[in-house]
């Protein structure tokens with residue numbers, strides 16, 4: 001017997017879980033308060049100012065009084081402006097960045113899309129679709145991308161990263177774009193692909209297409225073409241030929257395949273977006289990604305007599321990489337594929353160079369971390385999780401996991417649940433057990449046909465299926481607003497996988513709970529995840545229809 005006996009703190013948690021909602025009021029308050037956050041930065045790992053990127057001048061009329069006040073408080077703003085220079089030559093750009101910057105936090109919390117430089121037609125569509133206030137990451141990313149910067153966009157799951165890149169694209173491509181003063185690139189003149197968006201799964205690709213279609217409207221939805229695997233390839237090729245869409249969204253394999261067959265002309269492309277970029281860097285996609293990166297926006301591949309400037313060997317395109325998790329591999333890749341890329345987060349924009357120059361990435365807060373220390377937060381791991389999520393773990397025997405899942409769903413009165421397992425062959429069994437106990441469940445994995453996958457997803461989204469039992473396929477990007485509970489029936493392989501699985505709930509400030517089920521000998525893995533992610537994951541049990549949190553007191 002140990003000398004000290006641990007006491008247990010019992011805390012009843014049921015329907016009373018705190019409900020966090022993205023509040024416009026609080027965001028506005030934040031915006032005003034954050035003017036005080038305008039501070040002088042002297043280290044080269046600190047954020048780059050939006051003002052210094054010359055965003056400020058565009059909002060001078062609307063914001064003059066506030067801006068004046070800010071400039072008086074902070075005489076270094078003018079100096080800062082001259083420290084960032086955007087140089088463009090024949091579409092190739094370079095940014096000279098100085099070591100000290102100002103943060104104009106007022107723009108990081110813009111109260112409307114109008115403040116961000118979005119064209120009027122697109123603003124109308126946003127309003128029509130109910131998008132009234134940009135999220136923090138959109139407020140930081142949209143002006144940055146509109147200024148043609150290459151960027152890595154990192155912010156937590158469900159924070160609106162898709163619109164953060166989609167709106168700058170639609171501001172420059174297609175029928176909703178700004179009319180350019182010299183008439184260049186006016187609609188009808190360009191017949192080539194202008195934007196390529198790559199996503200690692202068919203489901204995510206289709207979700208991005210739907211987001212584009214929603215804003216384009218029924219009459220212009222042919223401006224975007226899906227090129228996802230599993231769909232009929234010749235139909236996709238025919239649509240490319242017939243509709244000449246300026247935007248394509250697809251999976252790496254299918255895009256590379258159609259490009260290699262000569263039916264997709266992307267050399268003149270202006271935008272390349274890699275959504276879930278850390279996943280796209282995985283070995284499976286290596287060959288396809290290589291082709292995409294070599295060809296998209298790279299005229300010199302098509303025409304070896306192309307311009308031979310200092311950047312001529314690099315593609316003439318804007319490269320945007322997006323993920324909730326940005327490991328070092330992404331930072332290295334961004335550096336070699338982009339022109340002076342910036343790291344855009346919810347409330348900061350900084351040169352990626354400065355992140356590298358300062359050694360280990362400090363994306364997860366002020367603590368400098370070492371990638372070799374497994375117990376320290378992974379780069380950006382904490383920032384990849386929605387702040388309002390509740391995390392628990394529950395010790396249960398393997399054979400009781402599905403029953404524990406059922407009790408968990410009842411205890412939290414969860415309406416829409418995603419349960420993750422590691423092996424697809426076990427999914428059917430779990431679904432069978434749940435259905436046998438009267439809980440509507442369905443499996444979703446890559447071995448199902450295209451139709452099966454989309455039917456299941458539709459049923460889950462419209463509430464016909466309460467528990468979606470799935471594998472890693474659904475961990476990335478899947479956006480089901482109603483999902484209020486994520487259950488790890490099997491442990492995720494690491495903190496990055498945990499973050500993406502967890503992020504299927506609590507989207508855009510909604511309530512969400514994550515419960516990880518494990519056997520006693522696996523508890524140390526949960527403890528490690530807790531340290532790496534920097535969030536509390538207390539133990540819990542399900543007793544008398546309630547979730548009971550059990551926290552051991554330190555002895």
Ligand SMILES: Nc1ncnc2c1ncn2[C@@H]1O[C@H](COP(=O)(O)OP(=O)(O)OP(=O)(O)O)[C@@H](O)[C@H]1O
Pocket residue numbers: 130131132133134135138155156157158159160161162163323324476477478479481503507508
């Ligand atoms: N400004 C906004 N106002 C209201 N809803 C928004 C806004 N921006 C995005 N949304 C909605 O929020 C949801 C989450 O957005 P999105 O899927 O882009 O998140 P994400 O950050 O890419 O998440 P993940 O990292 O999981 O892919 C979507 O349903 C989207 O339509």
